[in-house]
Structure formats: structure tokens, C-alpha cells
Amino acid sequence: xxxxxxxxxxxxxxxxxxMSVLVFVGIFMVGNPIxxxxxxxxxxxxxxxxxxxxxxxxxxxxxxxxxxxxxxxGDLGNSFIYxxxxxxxxxxxxxxxxxxxxxxxxxxxxxxxxxxIVAGLKPRAPLSRAIMxxxxxxxxxxxxxxxxxxxxAFSVFLGWxxxxxxxxxxxxxxxxxxxxxxxxxxxxxxxxxxLALFKISLVIxxxxxxxxxxxxxxxxxxxxxxxxxxGRIVGLHVLKNTLIPLITVxxxxxxxxxxxxxxxxTIFAWPGxxxxxxxxxxxxxxxxxxxYLLITVVMFSVINLVVDLLxxxxxxRVRLEDQGE
Amino acid sequence: MAxxxxxxxxxxxxxxxxxxxxxxISAIRxxxxxxxxxxxVGLVGESGSGKSVTGLSIMGLIDAPGEVVDGEVLLNGxxxxxxxxxxxxxxRGDRIAMVFQDPMMTLNPVLRIxxxxxxxxxxxxxxxxxxxxxxxxxxALAQVGIPAPEERLDAYPHQFSGGMRQRVAIATAMLNGxxxxxxxxxxTALDVTIQAQILAEVQTLCRxxxxxxxxxxxxxxxxxxxxxxxxxxYGGGIVEEGPVDPVxxxxxxxxxxxxxxxxxxxxxxxxxxNQIPGMIPALDRMPRGCRFHPRCDRADEACRQPVALREGxxxxxxxxxxxxxxx
Numbered sequence: 117x118x119x120x121x122x123x124x125x126x127x128x129x130x131x132x133x134x135m136s137v138l139v140f141v142g143i144f145m146v147g148n149p150i151x152x153x154x155x156x157x158x159x160x161x162x163x164x165x166x167x168x169x170x171x172x173x174x175x176x177x178x179x180x181x182x183x184x185x186x187x188x189x190g191d192l193g194n195s196f197i198y199x200x201x202x203x204x205x206x207x208x209x210x211x212x213x214x215x216x217x218x219x220x221x222x223x224x225x226x227x228x229x230x231x232x233i234v235a236g237l238k239p240r241a242p243l244s245r246a247i248m249x250x251x252x253x254x255x256x257x258x259x260x261x262x263x264x265x266x267x268x269a270f271s272v273f274l275g276w277x278x279x280x281x282x283x284x285x286x287x288x289x290x291x292x293x294x295x296x297x298x299x300x301x302x303x304x305x306x307x308x309x310x311l312a313l314f315k316i317s318l319v320i321x322x323x324x325x326x327x328x329x330x331x332x333x334x335x336x337x338x339x340x341x342x343x344x345x346x347g348r349i350v351g352l353h354v355l356k357n358t359l360i361p362l363i364t365v366x367x368x369x370x371x372x373x374x375x376x377x378x379x380x381x382t383i384f385a386w387p388g389x390x391x392x393x394x395x396x397x398x399x400x401x402x403x404x405x406x407x408y409l410l411i412t413v414v415m416f417s418v419i420n421l422v423v424d425l426l427x428x429x430x431x432x433r434v435r436l437e438d439q440g441e
Numbered sequence: 442m443a444x445x446x447x448x449x450x451x452x453x454x455x456x457x458x459x460x461x462x463x464x465x466i467s468a469i470r471x472x473x474x475x476x477x478x479x480x481x482v483g484l485v486g487e488s489g490s491g492k493s494v495t496g497l498s499i500m501g502l503i504d505a506p507g508e509v510v511d512g513e514v515l516l517n518g519x520x521x522x523x524x525x526x527x528x529x530x531x532x533r534g535d536r537i538a539m540v541f542q543d544p545m546m547t548l549n550p551v552l553r554i555x556x557x558x559x560x561x562x563x564x565x566x567x568x569x570x571x572x573x574x575x576x577x578x579x580x581a582l583a584q585v586g587i588p589a590p591e592e593r594l595d596a597y598p599h600q601f602s603g604g605m606r607q608r609v610a611i612a613t614a615m616l617n618g619x620x621x622x623x624x625x626x627x628x629t630a631l632d633v634t635i636q637a638q639i640l641a642e643v644q645t646l647c648r649x650x651x652x653x654x655x656x657x658x659x660x661x662x663x664x665x666x667x668x669x670x671x672x673x674x675y676g677g678g679i680v681e682e683g684p685v686d687p688v689x690x691x692x693x694x695x696x697x698x699x700x701x702x703x704x705x706x707x708x709x710x711x712x713x714x715n716q717i718p719g720m721i722p723a724l725d726r727m728p729r730g731c732r733f734h735p736r737c738d739r740a741d742e743a744c745r746q747p748v749a750l751r752e753g754x755x756x757x758x759x760x761x762x763x764x765x766x767x768x
Contacts, residue, residue, distance in 0.1 A: 334546035
């Protein structure tokens with residue numbers, strides 16, 4: 117277990133290094149941030165001063181080295197635009213995005229798994245067909261369009277739910293959270309549902325396929341021969357086997373949930389980091405982009421780690437020591 | 442034959458159909474099997490003869506698109522086809538149990554052995570305490586020859602070999618002391634040495650507890666040493682039945698004869714092996730009348746009409762117009 121964790125940490129560090137080099141060189145090639153940042157009317161002297169202030173006059177490897185030494189001590193540099201530490205800017209927005217993503221994930225699982233089980237147990241029943249039709253819609257309709265329609269329906273016409281912002285938040289351990297106030301939950305509902313829609317469809321399909329496959333297995337027949345009730349067969353024997361592929365896919369998908377959040381955050385004016393990064397890319401705010409991507413890499417590594425741990429809990433055949441090669 | 446209330450199992454005229462794109466097809470038809478308390482009965486036939494479908498039909502475990510459409514399945518005089526699903530579930534695993542062919546597949550890979558065994562007890566008697574249930578599981582495992590049963594209860598199926606898994610399955614089937622166990626080729630996937638051990642253990646256990654056993658197999662040598670009576674299936678129907686030794690020594694039905702001759706031990710080395718000409722027909726292309734007649738050298742026009750089971754000597758019965766011995 118310890119060696120497994122150590123190896124994972126090592127892999128994460130390597131991924132961070134490779135990614136930072138790629139992004140650094142990539143942004144260097146895309147364009148000169150000074151051209152975007154500085155007032156075109158500035159004198160050559162002012163221009164030169166700004167370039168030197170940001171260290172952009174030095175060769176790229178020297179700039180990278182400066183970034184790297186800073187990063188090791190926890191300083192990812194100041195944002196060109198905001199002139200504040202990039203890491204602080206990201207971390208200030210991170211809770212909102214994570215809250216949105218986790219709520220969407222929870223919605224996807226809470227609705228997707230039961231619906232998938234129903235559709236998998238009686239694939240030909242009208243209800244199952246209705247569920248599958250819904251999942252096709254969830255798959256095919258673009259997220260941003262659904263979001264707009266939801267705003268139209270629930271905020272504009274019905275006036276039930278707010279269309280933008282985060283609402284009232286409560287600080288938990290210094291982190292603002294919407295989930296603990298009614299106003300916050302109301303604000304969270306639409307964007308989370310919007311973000312979850314695609315994932316609900318995915319969970320339904322995965323669960324349905326898993327249930328249909330497992331119900332054919334000999335161990336289900338054997339359980340029936342033992343006189344076990346259908347409820348226990350489905351709820352324990354089948355569901356636990358179905359969870360294995362579900363955890364794998366949802367682990368990967370949780371990452372994309374954070375990425376997709378950019379669109380949803382934009383539509384619902386959700387103050388997450390999605391909006392921040394889009395703006396940063398537009399003005400080549402290198403420290404901010406780097407900080408965002410580094411945090412994303414760390415998050416993906418943590419998610420994968422959690423998935424592997426869950427996997428070993430659900431599937432006794434998996435031993436962590438054997439993985440990661 | 443004995444009266445129904447003396448029998449553990451009395452199956453009469455069982456027919457199971459499968460809905461296929463070509464229309465309904467009977468996988469088994471007019472199958473009647475009688476098992477006395479504590480009796481070990483062999484059910485023999487080639488692949489596709491309907492042995493497994495018969496076992497599953499008796500258990501009521503035929504899944505859609507299959508369906509038992511006709512016949513009676515009397516377990517201790519109670520017709521399993523007439524009772525409620527709830528009552529059927531109560532009887533399954535309690536009075537009648539089943540063991541399947543592939544030991545790698547019958548145990549749930551993600552649940553501990555203890556979970557899978559204890560639930561078999563709790564499903565029928567929720568009042569049994571955890572300690573008592575575990576003790577019974579441990580004893581059951583010990584009885585089928587699993588070393589260190591206490592520790593093995595906490596193991597998962599993948600930590601067992603195929604033979605050990607099948608022992609676990611048999612121990613699970615025996616947990617509630619059923620009156621009848623249907624064993625569907627449980628040793629086919631195992632080495633002959635393991636097979637011999639398991640056969641001996643099952644035989645002993647059934648004798649000790651008075652459990653009746655239907656042993657489904659394609660292997661005549663297995664039933665020869667295990668069973669008291671024998672049913673031979675071909676093309677979804679019983680073609681011959683009777684006590685093991687007379688049936689194997691002097692088969693009445695040409696198919697039984699062919700089956701016995703196909704076992705290589707009857708052959709001199711170097712000479713071509715015996716075989717039955719032709720193949721078992723597909724279920725949707727079963728010939729009319731005697732289903733074996735296209736492969737039979739004794740058949741004539743009369744065999745194209747339905748053939749009834751005829752009484753023979755020594756409590757034997759055969760479904761043939763021109764049996765090999767005297768009927």
C-alpha cells in the first residue's frame with residue numbers, strides 16, 4: 117500500500133513536470149503576452165520596463181527555471197492581469213467549481229443507478245424504453261442549449277429558481293459552500309442538473325448494460341437456486357458487480373465534469389474557475405494558465421487514486437500492488 | 442412405480458418451450474422422472490439432449506424466452522408449478538437445491554464465501570443467529586473436505602481452485618439439508634482425480650443425510666459408479682430408464698447401446714473407435730416419431746409415428762419399437 121502510494125505520487129510529479137514544460141513552451145510559441153497586455157500607446161521605455169518586470173526578456177529556459185524554483189517553494193507566480201498570486205486566484209474559485217461538479221456527480225448517481233437497474237431488469241418494458249429514450253436525449257442534446265432552455269423554463273417563465281450566481285454561502289473551514297443554505301441550494305440546482313444531465317444518461321446506460329449482463333450469470337442462477345429473494349439478488353449480487361465498470365468510467369468522467377463545468381459556469385454565471393481560465397487563455401496570462409493546469413493535473417491524480425482505492429474495495433480480485441505498471 | 446406420496450420427486454409429462462424467431466421450440470417434451478427419498482439417479486445424454494433444461498425446469502429456473510408449458514413437478518407431493526412464487530422461493534435452497542456445471546461461474550466473484558453461504562441459511566430462517574449460521578457454514582465446508590474452513594469462510598471465490606469452488610457450491614447446496622439436490626455436471630470441468638474425490642464425498646453425504654440426488658452428466662463412467670437408477674435422454678425426451686447395471690450391461694434402446702459403445706474402453710487399441718452415425722438434430726429440426734430413427738439401423742416406417750414408453754423387465758422402460766433385448 118505504501119509503495120503503491122509512493123509510486124502514484126512519483127507518477128504525479130512526473131506528469132506535473134512534463135505538463136508544465138509543454139504549457140510553458142506552448143504559450144511561448146503562441147504569442148507574446150506583452151502585445152496583448154500593454155497599452156499600444158505606451159512608450160518604448162514603458163514597454164521595455166514591463167517586459168523586464170515580467171522577466172519576459174530572458175530566454176525561455178531561464179524563465180522556466182525561475183518558474184520551477186518558485187513552484188517548488190509554492191509560488192506559481194503572479195497573474196499578469198490581476199497582479200495577484202495565480203494560485204490564490206484559482207483556489208478562491210476552486211470550491212465553487214468542485215461543489216458544482218460533486219453535486220452533478222451525486223445527481224447522476226442517485227438518478228442514474230436506479231433508472232439503469234429498472235431498464236436493465238426489464239429491457240422490453242415500456243418504462244425501460246422511456247428511460248432509454250430519455251438517456252438518448254441526455255446524450256445528444258448540447259449542454260449549453262439545455263442550460264438555456266432550463267433558464268427559460270424555470271427562471272423566466274415559472275420563476276421558481278434563480279438563473280445565475282451562487283446565492284448565499286456559508287464558510288466551512290474557511291471555504292464558502294452553497295449547499296448549507298436554502299438560497300445556495302436553489303442557486304445550485306439548475307447548473308448542477310444541467311451539468312449532470314449527460315452523466316445521468318451515461319450512468320443509466322452503464323448500469324443497464326451491467327445489470328443485463330450480470331443477470332445472465334451463473335451466480336445469479338445459483339443465488340436463485342439457494343432461494344435468495346430477487347431484491348437481494350439485484351441489490352447485492354448484481355449491483356456490486358455492476359459497480360466495478362461504473363466506478364472506472366465515472367472516475368474518468370468526473371475529470372471531464374470539471375472540464376465541462378466551463379460551459380455550465382458561463383451560462384449560469386457560476387463563479388467557478390472555468391470562467392477565470394477562459395479569460396486567462398484569451399490574454400495569455402501564463403502564470404494563471406499554468407497554475408490552473410497544474411491544479412487540474414493534481415486533481416486528476418487524486419481522482420484516479422480514489423477510483424483505484426474504491427475499485428479495490430468493490431472488487432476483491434484487484435490488488436493495488438499489481439497496478440500502475 | 443411407487444405412488445406419488447412415497448416419492449421425493451415425481452415429474453410427469455414435463456415440457457419446456459423456448460420462443461425463438463422461428464417460433465416456439467420444445468427443448469424437452471414428455472419428460473417423467475421419479476426419485477425416491479435418498480435415491481441417487483443419473484440423468485445421461487449428449488450435449489443438447491435437454492439434461493440441463495430438465496434440471497432447470499424442475500427448479501423453476503428457466504429464464505425467458507424459455508417457459509415450462511406442461512407437466513407436473515411434485516416435490517414431496519407439492520406441485521412446484523402450481524404454488525406461488527413466494528412458496529417456490531421458500532422451497533428452493535431449502536428442500537430442493539441445485540449445483541451447476543462451471544465452478545468458476547457459480548460463486549459471485551465480489552462476495553465473500555461467508556456472505557454467500559450465510560445468506561442461503563438466512564433466506565429460509567431469518568431467526569438463525571450470526572454465530573449459529575457461521576458454525577453451520579463451517580461444518581458444511583469441513584464436510585466437503587475443505588481444509589481450515591474457519592479461515593476459508595472469509596476468502597473470496599478467486600482464492601479457491603476449481604475443485605474447491607465446486608466443493609463450496611456443494612456445501613452451500615447441502616446447508617439446509619434438502620430432500621433433493623440436482624447436480625448439473627458439477628465435475629465435468631474438473632480433473633479426474635478431483636472428480637473422484639468429489640463423487641465419493643457427495644455419495645457419502647447423501648447416504649448419511651438421506652438426501653436424494655439427480656446427477657446430470659454425459660459421462661457414463663460417472664453414473665456407473667454413483668447412481669442407482671439411470672435415465673437416458675435423447676433429443677429432449679427420455680428414451681430409456683431403469684436400474685444402472687441392467688441398463689448399462691444390456692441396453693434396450695439402440696441409442697443407449699450406441700452411447701455405451703462410444704466409450705473407448707470397449708475398444709481394442711488400434712481399431713477405429715465406435716461412434717453413432719449422424720448428429721443429434723437441431724431442436725427446430727427434430728424428426729417426427731422416434732427422434733433417434735434417422736440415426737438408427739433398426740428403424741423402419743413405423744418409427745415415424747410417435748413411440749410411447751414401454752414397460753420392460755426389472756422396472757425398466759424404453760421408448761423403442763424394436764428394442765435390443767426382450768421386452
